[in-house]
Amino acid sequence: xxxxxxxxxxFGLIVVIIGLILTFIGKIPLIGKLPGDIVxxxxxxxxxxxxxxxxLLSIIISLIFYLMSKR
Numbered sequence: 001x002x003x004x005x006x007x008x009x010x011f012g013l014i015v016v017i018i019g020l021i022l023t024f025i026g027k028i029p030l031i032g033k034l035p036g037d038i039v040x041x042x043x044x045x046x047x048x049x050x051x052x053x054x055x056l057l058s059i060i061i062s063l064i065f066y067l068m069s070k071r
Contacts, residue, residue: 010068 036052 034050034052034056036055038047038049038051040047
């Protein structure tokens with residue numbers, strides 16, 4: 001039962017962090033404006049693919065999980 005409790009606490013913290021990120025994503029500088037983010041704007045169409053942002057977030061999340069697994 002102790003392991004389930006730790007898992008639920010970590011899962012809850014991750015959900016809170018994701019919620020905060022989604023709430024304040026517009027106020028974080030550089031998110032969505034990194035080199036490698038693809039934006040195609042046409043008359044009635046906008047295509048946005050945040051490739052650079054996705055890579056950066058992937059690296060950060062991987063580092064977090066790596067550091068958590070070292071315990």
